[in-house]
Amino acid sequence: MQRERVVITGLGTVNALGKNTGDFARGLRNGICGIGPLTLFDTSPYRTHTGAEIKGLDPRRMVPPPFSRKRLSRADVMGIAAAVEALQDAGLFPFPESLTEDTGIILGVGSGGKLEAESVYRDYLESGGRRARFSRLANLCPATSADQITTALKIMGPKTTFMTACSSGATAVGFARDLIVQGDASIMITGGVEPLSRTTFATFNALQAVDPEYCKPFDLKRQGLSLGEAAAFLILESLTHALKRKARIYGEILGYGVTCDAHHMTAPDPEGSGAVRSIRAALQDADLLPTVVDYICAHGTATPANDAMEAKAIREVFEKDATRIPVSSIKSMTGHTLGASGALAAVASLIAIRDGFIPPTIHHEAPDPGCDLDFVSTGARPAVLNVVLANAFAFGGNNTSLLLGRYMEKGLRHG
Amino acid sequence: MDEINRDTRIVMTGMGMVTPLGIGKEQFSARLFRGDSGIREIAAFDTSRLASHLGAEVRDFEPLDFISAKNVRRMDRLSQLAVTSARLAVEDAQMVIGPDNRDRVGIILGTAYGPTDLKVCCTRILFEQGPARINPSLVPNSVLNAPAGHASLELGFRGVNTTVNHQATSGESALVYAAMELQRGTADVVLAGGADILSDFYFESLVRFRAVSPTDGGAEGVRPFDMNRNGPVAGEGCGMVCLERLEHALKRGAVPYCEVTGWGMSSAPSKPTGWPQDGQGVILAMKKALKMACLSPSDIGTIQAAGNGGTNPDAIEAEALQDVFGINSPGPIVSSVKGALGECFSSGGIRGAALALSIQEGKAPPTLGLVNPIAPLNFTTGRFKEANIRHGLLNAVSHGGTNVSIIMSRVE
Numbered sequence: 001m002q003r004e005r006v007v008i009t010g011l012g013t014v015n016a017l018g019k020n021t022g023d024f025a026r027g028l029r030n031g032i033c034g035i036g037p038l039t040l041f042d043t044s045p046y047r048t049h050t051g052a053e054i055k056g057l058d059p060r061r062m063v064p065p066p067f068s069r070k071r072l073s074r075a076d077v078m079g080i081a082a083a084v085e086a087l088q089d090a091g092l093f094p095f096p097e098s099l100t101e102d103t104g105i106i107l108g109v110g111s112g113g114k115l116e117a118e119s120v121y122r123d124y125l126e127s128g129g130r131r132a133r134f135s136r137l138a139n140l141c142p143a144t145s146a147d148q149i150t151t152a153l154k155i156m157g158p159k160t161t162f163m164t165a166c167s168s169g170a171t172a173v174g175f176a177r178d179l180i181v182q183g184d185a186s187i188m189i190t191g192g193v194e195p196l197s198r199t200t201f202a203t204f205n206a207l208q209a210v211d212p213e214y215c216k217p218f219d220l221k222r223q224g225l226s227l228g229e230a231a232a233f234l235i236l237e238s239l240t241h242a243l244k245r246k247a248r249i250y251g252e253i254l255g256y257g258v259t260c261d262a263h264h265m266t267a268p269d270p271e272g273s274g275a276v277r278s279i280r281a282a283l284q285d286a287d288l289l290p291t292v293v294d295y296i297c298a299h300g301t302a303t304p305a306n307d308a309m310e311a312k313a314i315r316e317v318f319e320k321d322a323t324r325i326p327v328s329s330i331k332s333m334t335g336h337t338l339g340a341s342g343a344l345a346a347v348a349s350l351i352a353i354r355d356g357f358i359p360p361t362i363h364h365e366a367p368d369p370g371c372d373l374d375f376v377s378t379g380a381r382p383a384v385l386n387v388v389l390a391n392a393f394a395f396g397g398n399n400t401s402l403l404l405g406r407y408m409e410k411g412l413r414h415g
Numbered sequence: 416m417d418e419i420n421r422d423t424r425i426v427m428t429g430m431g432m433v434t435p436l437g438i439g440k441e442q443f444s445a446r447l448f449r450g451d452s453g454i455r456e457i458a459a460f461d462t463s464r465l466a467s468h469l470g471a472e473v474r475d476f477e478p479l480d481f482i483s484a485k486n487v488r489r490m491d492r493l494s495q496l497a498v499t500s501a502r503l504a505v506e507d508a509q510m511v512i513g514p515d516n517r518d519r520v521g522i523i524l525g526t527a528y529g530p531t532d533l534k535v536c537c538t539r540i541l542f543e544q545g546p547a548r549i550n551p552s553l554v555p556n557s558v559l560n561a562p563a564g565h566a567s568l569e570l571g572f573r574g575v576n577t578t579v580n581h582q583a584t585s586g587e588s589a590l591v592y593a594a595m596e597l598q599r600g601t602a603d604v605v606l607a608g609g610a611d612i613l614s615d616f617y618f619e620s621l622v623r624f625r626a627v628s629p630t631d632g633g634a635e636g637v638r639p640f641d642m643n644r645n646g647p648v649a650g651e652g653c654g655m656v657c658l659e660r661l662e663h664a665l666k667r668g669a670v671p672y673c674e675v676t677g678w679g680m681s682s683a684p685s686k687p688t689g690w691p692q693d694g695q696g697v698i699l700a701m702k703k704a705l706k707m708a709c710l711s712p713s714d715i716g717t718i719q720a721a722g723n724g725g726t727n728p729d730a731i732e733a734e735a736l737q738d739v740f741g742i743n744s745p746g747p748i749v750s751s752v753k754g755a756l757g758e759c760f761s762s763g764g765i766r767g768a769a770l771a772l773s774i775q776e777g778k779a780p781p782t783l784g785l786v787n788p789i790a791p792l793n794f795t796t797g798r799f800k801e802a803n804i805r806h807g808l809l810n811a812v813s814h815g816g817t818n819v820s821i822i823m824s825r826v827e
Contacts, residue, residue, distance in 0.1 A: 045545045068686075101699070104682065109580065121535065121616070122542050129464070134623040141527070143581040144687040147815035151684045156699055158680035159817050160588040163529075163559040163580035171577055178595055184680065184703075199538055202546040203554040258601070260521070260576035262567040265489070265555035274573065277518060281601060395555060396564025398576050 006177045007407055009247040010090025010235030011347050012082040012191075015334050016052035016228055019062070020085055025351045027333060028359040029380045035214040035226045035335050040115070041198050047205045048212045051196060052228030052335025054078065066094075067152040071138050073113030075231075079145035079193040080152075082231035086189070087153075090235040090247060095153040104157030104185040105146045106176040108168030108192040110339025112142030115197040142339075145193050157185040163339065166299075167258075168192055169232065170342025170392035170400035174256035176236050186241040191233035191347075192340035200338070201227060207266065215302035215336070217329035218311065218375050220366035222302040228335020232344035250350045254288065254387065254403040254412070257281020261397030267305055268393060272313030278399035279317045279389065286403045288412065290318045292387045293325055293403075295358050297345045299391040300329025301336050306393065311371040326383070328361040328376040342392030342400060349388040349404045358383050386412065423598045426671035426826060428664050429508025429657030430768040431500040431608075435471035435650060435756055438499070440507055444772050448799050450781045452755045454637065454648050460615040465622045469635050470613050471650030471757030486569050490556065493530040497562035497610040498569050500653040500764070504606055505570060508657040508669060512572050521574030521602045522563045523593040524655075525585030525609035527760035529559040531617035562610055574602045583721070583813035585609050586654070586763020590821055591678045593658050603663040608764020610653035621649055624688070627758075628724060637758075638784035639722035639751040640729050640794060647723035650757025654764030656771070661826075672771040676806070677710070677822035679703025685816030690727035694735030700818040701739050701808065708806070708822045712740045715747045715822070716804035717779040719770040721812040722751040723758040724784065732812050733790040740792070748802055750795040754783030763811060763819075770807045770823050777804055 013020070016034025017027030027034065034052040043049040059069050062081035072080070087093035095103075117140045124132035138144075143161040150159055158179050162168045169192025176190035204210050204227060215226040242249055259281060261274035268275070283290060299310055315322040330348050331337075337344050348359055357380045364377035390402045405412055432443040435453025446453075456462075457470040473496065478487050481499040490498065501522065505512065512520055537557050540549050555561055560578040567576055575596050579589045586609025593607035621627045628646035629635045637648040664671055681703065683696025705712065718736065722729045740746045752769050756762065773779050778801045785796050793800075804825070811819040 045547070047547070104680070118538055118541075121538050124616075125539065125542055129619075134620055137620055137624070138688045141580075141582060141687075143815060143817075146581070147685065147687040147817070150682040150816060151686065154684050156682050156696060159581070159682040160579055160584065160592075160680065161581040162577055163526075164563075164576070164578050165558050165560050175592060175595075178599060179680075182595065182598075198546075199534070199541060199557075202541050202549050203537065203557060205546055206549040206551045206554055208551075258521075258575045258577060258596075259518070260564070260567045260573050262517070262571055262573045265561065265564055265568070277573070285599075285601075394560065395558050396560040396576070396578075397567060398560060398564070 004181050005239040006180045006236050006253045007239050007242050008234050008250040008350055009237045009242050010086040011250060011350060012085030012089060012233040013231060013344060013347050014054055014078050014081050015230035015337065015344060016054055017334055025355060028330060028348055029357055031360045031362045031379055032333055033214060033362055034333050040196055046201060048210045050214060051226055053196060054229055073116050073139040074195040075112050075193050076139055076145050076148050078195060078231035080148060082233040083149050083189060086233035086235050099187060100155045102157060102185055103155045103187040104179060105149055105159050105189040106172045107146045108162045108172035108339050108343060109142035110168060110194040111197045111200055113140040114199060115195055118198050164394055164398040165396060166338050166394035167342055167392040167398045167400040168339040170402050171258055173234060173343060173346055173402060177253045180236060180238050186238050188236040190236055192343035193231045194229055194338045194340035196227060196229040209303055211302060214363060215331060216363040217300035217302040217332050217361050218307045218368060218371040219364050220368040222304060222307060224303055225301040226335040228337040230334060230337035230340040230344045232340050232347045234346060249407040251353050252405045252407050254405045255282045255286030256402045257285060259399045263397055266395050268309045270309055272309045274397055274399045275310060275313035275393060276316050278401040282401040282403045291321055293389050294385045295388045296325055296327040297349045297388055297390040298327050298329045299393045300331055308370045311373055314373060322373060326358050326376050327373045328359050330359050332362040345390040346402055346404060349390050353385045353388060353406050356382055356384055424661035425594050425597050425658055425675045426661045426664050427656050427673050427771050428659045428669040428671050429504040431503030431507060431655045432768060433473055433496045433500045434652040434765055435473055438476060439503060447752060447769060447780050448778060450797055452783050454757055459613060465619060467622045467627050467635055469648045471648060472613060473652050482569060490565050491530050491533045493610055493612045494556060494562040494565040496653040497524060498566045500655040501566040501570060501606050504655040504657045512570055517572045519574055519603040520572035521576055522566050522606040523577050523589040524563040525579040525589035525761045525763055526559055527582050527585045527611050528617060530556055532614035533557045535616045581817055582815055583760045584811040584817045584819045586761040587811035587819035587821060590763050590767055591680060591819060594675050597658060597660050604657060604659045606655050607658050608655035609761025611651055611759045611761045613649055613651040618649060636784060637724040637754055639724045639754050639782050640733055640789050641785045642787040642789055644724040644726060644729060647725050647758035650759035652759050652765055654768050656764055656767050671826045673774045673823040674826045676824040677704040677708025679820045681818045683816035687815045690731060690814055691816045694731045694738060696816055696818045697732055697735035697812055698738050700820040704820040704822045710806055713743045714806050715808050716802055717748040717773050717807045719766050719809045720749050720751045721810045723753040728812050732810060736792055737790055745793045747793060748779040748795060748800050749792045750779040751782045752780055754785060767809055770809050774804050774807050774823060774825055777801055
């Protein structure tokens with residue numbers, strides 16, 4: 001018996017390239033750099049001063065009824081805005097009452113309401129514990145983004161939140177797929193949310209992992225990542241359900257794999273063993289050979305260690321095809337959006353499949369002999385894409401690989 | 416292609432407990448069923464300025480007894496509890512992890528609040544001394560997935576590794592995800608459970624939010640499902656259980672505690688820091704779990720309830736239990752170990768182990784603090800109750816409207 005196929009019927013995002021998928025798609029196609037001077041907080045005490053910030057986040061415009069605008073964290077505003085876009089895109093907003101029991105939500109997160117919590121704690125410190133608005137901690141927990149969405153839409157299906165640092169969003173998409181396959185829901189809202197915060201910025205600076213200018217993935221002169229922020233949402237649906245309601249289908253979740261390096265807490269295994277295994281696990285889950293992959297939406301953070309490791313892992317899995325398959329890092333434009341990055345890569349991959357182009361790796365000028373692949377460094381490239389691999393690797397040695405495909409009636413394996 | 420197989424049987428073959436009632440299964444089990452309480456005045460930090468003083472702390476914990484000296488100094492307290500718990504679970508399951516099986520062993524860990532001590536410490540240094548003074552060695556542990564990462568390093572397994580972060584359902588959701596990964600066939604063994612710690616600013620936040628006893632005056636203390644309850648008592652600890660495909664367990668000669676036969680997850684409309692208005696979400700999760708396990712309510716011998724002494728959650732859960740189980744008299748034995756262990760939020764591993772022990776030993780643990788029940792359910796009070804238990808149900812009910820129910824059954 002064939003397992004239920006799971007398709008994507010809606011996309012939504014807010015990130016430094018735009019506050020909707022249309023602007024995001026244009027940014028990717030035109031190779032726009034979203035990285036610039038940070039204005040969200042004062043960066044003068046820090047080593048570096050740039051990041052990929054979302055400008056003009058306006059809850060009054062971006063959080064429509066039935067969502068409450070009370071006490072929302074930056075993360076919640078971003079999450080709700082992207083969720084609403086994805087639902088509208090899928091023709092599910094306002095959310096139909098008949099689907100509430102059969103719909104759930106799985107999100108991948110990072111900081112949650114940390115930006116607001118930092119202010120509360122600063123007030124607490126400055127007043128010797130006497131003055132601090134603890135009520136502003138109400139949305140500190142990253143899980144509140146999912147709670148806000150289920151509450152407003154009155155949905156009653158499975159809900160949980162993953163936090164595996166930079167692979168959270170990708171793992172969330174995978175687990176949401178599993179819940180549909182197992183019949184726990186027909187529709188899953190999934191994705192990732194990650195706002196910028198001072199502590200995140202400070203900790204990556206402490207690790208000296210931030211490029212003082214802008215990140216240069218896979219470039220010889222790369223010296224670290226640029227932090228970004230994003231919410232990226234996907235509406236997943238069982239194929240049966242999507243066909244029944246004649247939904248527009250962006251593509252299919254073909255497979256995913258999750259592994260762990262067990263090598264080091266922050267440095268990836270230089271041999272790339274964990275990444276190799278996660279890519280192979282995704283291919284095995286999809287029952288596909290490496291040769292079918294048309295494009296790799298890389299993790300590509302622009303840290304010296306990650307990019308060398310990832311290029312090595314790609315060469316090991318794809319062997320002689322490795323140099324044929326275009327590889328790019330959208331982080332060169334969006335910054336590294338940590339907990340949201342896996343979901344943002346998934347949204348970018350589906351846009352690439354739909355619009356027929358490969359997003360470029362911008363700022364890639366000096367080839368690194370240690371990263372000898374086709375990094376699409378001269379601008380977006382037209383291409384017919386059927387299968388895209390999206391990688392997300394994280395602190396803690398967590399690796400997740402997602403395999404996304406163009407929707408074909410008979411499925412790839414039969415076509 | 417691997418068909419996700421709901422017929423794959425999943426068993427629990429080990430448990431690792433680092434709790435206010437002791438470290439290791441034997442101590443935990445003996446003290447739990449004897450009716451000991453892990454709740455005392457908090458010793459780790461000063462609570463004199465605050466309205467609440469009680470907590471269920473893990474005491475007398477010496478990490479070097481369990482973790483290699485090389486690794487232990489790289490870990491914060493949360494990671495130490497989690498890694499110890501994972502090691503104890505692996506030992507209890509009599510598993511040997513080596514090059515032959517390490518890629519097929521994984522971990523799914525739930526934590527509701529993560530390393531609160533370290534996160535606050537980083538923020539304090541940031542504001543008091545500036546970002547340049549943050550020690551890079553603090554950084555890796557300030558991320559919520561650090562404990563699971565440390566466990567993989569210390570024990571050397573490389574399979575699926577994920578951290579769940581959803582309030583008071585974190586641990587139970589981790590058990591569900593672990594079971595689903597085993598069914599998906601990506602692993603043979605997955606350690607699953609939850610961990611949270613007590614720390615000063617975190618505790619103060621709970622008190623200021625009126626999230627812990629005494630929320631509305633009265634004597635401080637936890638009284639689950641009691642007419643006079645006035646909030647939970649905060650706790651800490653870690654419980655990890657070893658979940659395994661039955662086939663794999665039998666092949667290596669492991670003796671399972673119980674089988675995980677069903678689960679259900681649900682949501683209910685609620686403000687993020689508030690509670691749903693009724694028990695519909697809880698009912699839905701329990702019904703999904705019963706349906707998956709192909710059981711009727713009368714098959715359930717005991718319920719390890721989420722009840723933590725909170726005014727709203729206990730009322731909601733009691734309403735849901737009456738709705739689903741109320742028609743059978745006397746009905747399943749309902750117990751909440753949070754009377755002894757407090758509310759550690761990510762208690763899914765600890766309470767899952769308690770339920771497994773209930774099934775194995777034929778008795779449901781006491782519900783300390785319960786004297787005058789709010790509903791005519793078959794509660795335990797100060798003493799355990801004996802029964803022939805074939806199936807038990809574990810409930811998680813969280814603010815923000817999230818519910819998980821898991822059914823565990825005797826292996827037959």
